[in-house]
Amino acid sequence: MSLWVSAIGQGLLYGILGIGLFVTFRILDFPDMTVEGTFPFGAAVAVAAITHGVSPLLASVLAMFAGMLAGLCTGLLATKGHMPLLIAGILTMTALYSINLRVMGRANLSLLNQPNLFAAKFLAAMPDYLSSVVVGLIVVTVVIILLILFLNTEIGQGFIAAGDNRTMARSLGINPDNMQILGLVVGNGLIGLSGGLVAQNNGYADVSMGTGVIVIGLAAIIIGEVMFGNLTLSERLIAVVLGSIVYRFVIQIVLMLGFNADDLKLVSAVVLALAIIVPQIDERLHLRRTLRNGVK
Amino acid sequence: MGTTQLKLTDVNVKVMAGHDVKTLLSEVNLDIHEGDFATIIGTNGAGKSTLFNAIGGDLPVTGGTIELAGERIEKQTPEKRARHIARVFQDPKMGTAPRMTVAENLALAMHRGERLGLKSRALRQKMDHFLEVTKQTPNGLDEALNKPTSELSGGQRQALSLLMATMRQPDLLMLDEHTAALDPHTSKAIMDLTNQIVADNKLTCLMITHQMDDALKFGNRLIVVDAGHVVADYDAAAKQQLNNADLLNYFA
Numbered sequence: 001m002s003l004w005v006s007a008i009g010q011g012l013l014y015g016i017l018g019i020g021l022f023v024t025f026r027i028l029d030f031p032d033m034t035v036e037g038t039f040p041f042g043a044a045v046a047v048a049a050i051t052h053g054v055s056p057l058l059a060s061v062l063a064m065f066a067g068m069l070a071g072l073c074t075g076l077l078a079t080k081g082h083m084p085l086l087i088a089g090i091l092t093m094t095a096l097y098s099i100n101l102r103v104m105g106r107a108n109l110s111l112l113n114q115p116n117l118f119a120a121k122f123l124a125a126m127p128d129y130l131s132s133v134v135v136g137l138i139v140v141t142v143v144i145i146l147l148i149l150f151l152n153t154e155i156g157q158g159f160i161a162a163g164d165n166r167t168m169a170r171s172l173g174i175n176p177d178n179m180q181i182l183g184l185v186v187g188n189g190l191i192g193l194s195g196g197l198v199a200q201n202n203g204y205a206d207v208s209m210g211t212g213v214i215v216i217g218l219a220a221i222i223i224g225e226v227m228f229g230n231l232t233l234s235e236r237l238i239a240v241v242l243g244s245i246v247y248r249f250v251i252q253i254v255l256m257l258g259f260n261a262d263d264l265k266l267v268s269a270v271v272l273a274l275a276i277i278v279p280q281i282d283e284r285l286h287l288r289r290t291l292r293n294g295v296k
Numbered sequence: 297m298g299t300t301q302l303k304l305t306d307v308n309v310k311v312m313a314g315h316d317v318k319t320l321l322s323e324v325n326l327d328i329h330e331g332d333f334a335t336i337i338g339t340n341g342a343g344k345s346t347l348f349n350a351i352g353g354d355l356p357v358t359g360g361t362i363e364l365a366g367e368r369i370e371k372q373t374p375e376k377r378a379r380h381i382a383r384v385f386q387d388p389k390m391g392t393a394p395r396m397t398v399a400e401n402l403a404l405a406m407h408r409g410e411r412l413g414l415k416s417r418a419l420r421q422k423m424d425h426f427l428e429v430t431k432q433t434p435n436g437l438d439e440a441l442n443k444p445t446s447e448l449s450g451g452q453r454q455a456l457s458l459l460m461a462t463m464r465q466p467d468l469l470m471l472d473e474h475t476a477a478l479d480p481h482t483s484k485a486i487m488d489l490t491n492q493i494v495a496d497n498k499l500t501c502l503m504i505t506h507q508m509d510d511a512l513k514f515g516n517r518l519i520v521v522d523a524g525h526v527v528a529d530y531d532a533a534a535k536q537q538l539n540n541a542d543l544l545n546y547f548a
Contacts, residue, residue: 155412164393173378173409
């Protein structure tokens with residue numbers, strides 16, 4: 001039981017990563033490789049801050065700011081440096097590897113005997129595996145509400161429009177480059193926050209914890225879309241979090257089948273590939289219709 | 297005849313094509329008065345769209361000046377100029393955000409050229425207004441307010457683009473073959489809507505078209521562009537003497 005509950009907790013914490021990636025991948029419409037550097041950057045900043053005596057809450061906020069800074073860097077490279085976003089993201093991601101080592105002073109920094117957000121006083125009465133669910137739920141709720149409010153402001157609408165149609169946005173006086181930077185800042189801020197929370201939940205930050213993390217985020221987004229189909233933008237944010245939880249369940253099942261942690265990157269790649277491919281097969285063979293109507 | 301609204305003085309646009317300099321517009325002089333509705337014709341590659349790109353800011357001018365409502369604009373960014381210049385494109389997909397609803401698109405257009413803030417877009421309060429403006433369209437846009445624009449027909453999208461372009465009165469409306477991608481029936485409906493909107497709001501308007509009938513029928517001026525030059529500029533009286541055959545001579 002506790003295994004499944006903690007899978008929900010992990011799903012919620014990684015769900016924030018999914019939402020952050022959703023901002024760039026689905027609203028602005030490009031895959032942002034910065035993620036793989038931002039996630040450990042947030043983790044490194046949070047853990048380093050806590051070991052230097054900063055409160056876990058403030059450390060989590062710092063992790064978010066760190067992520068925003070990384071997003072700003074990619075955004076400036078792409079727009080002012082006139083390079084493809086894929087390249088800009090890869091540059092920031094690569095640079096962050098060194099920066100993360102600097103921030104932590106070593107490849108792996110533990111929170112052993114240090115406070116963290118999941119050991120906060122009001123959570124003390126709960127078993128450990130439940131605290132990640134409570135913290136995850138609180139943060140996810142706040143993040144989704146704030147993001148929905150933002151997307152419904154004038155500037156939020158301009159941001160969506162710029163992702164939808166650059167030409168149209170420009171003709172309405174919206175600078176798509178600025179919107180791109182804004183999206184990268186917001187998205188990577190959330191991803192840094194997610195990294196900071198996951199690190200506190202795991203009890204350490206590791207310089208390699210970003211590897212493959214973009215696949216986890218994409219899996220959350222796409223599983224959510226496959227499961228729930230056509231939704232409004234606000235509902236889709238919730239679907240991403242649910243997709244992230246389902247992804248954790250799948251991983252849990254795979255582990256129970258006898259795979260070990262070393263296999264997880266392979267498994268996550270296969271899960272994402274299946275989540276993308278299966279709906280296409282479904283569409284081509286009309287599986288759903290056939291199942292509903294019976295084979296004639 | 298009103299005061300000058302748009303004035304192009306010796307406008308040149310040159311671009312590098314490989315190692316050669318290619319002249320797209322050469323010494324273009326234009327004086328468009330307030331309330332003028334000028335149709336623009338010319339062969340493919342004559343420089344009609346380049347003219348719009350130069351005025352709109354998508355292409356930098358390499359010489360000359362552009363004045364709009366008394367203000368020099370040739371150095372302004374396209375985003376800055378968008379406050380005063382509205383444009384409808386040939387491709388219906390270019391003027392609207394496909395995943396946003398018709399109402400959301402219209403709401404954005406209400407703020408064209410403004411600095412967007414953290415105020416709520418207050419969509420619900422605007423719906424009555426949107427219903428009213430979409431009612432005048434010929435193709436049922438008023439019933440599609442909550443549909444994403446990707447589900448609209450080409451004609452509906454162009455009607456929406458027109459409404460968006462004129463939601464806030466622009467100093468200049470530029471129509472870039474905006475009915476060329478539509479079937480004849482829809483094309484006529486959109487052209488009639490265009491004429492009505494331009495007349496109702498007394499807009500200053502430039503319209504590129506390959507339909508000689510439309511070029512003659514609409515507006516009070518006719519401008520012919522060829523090889524980067526303005527080769528003819530007919531005023532209302534001269535335009536009335538023209539017929540299709542006269543115009544086709546320019547394409548010979």
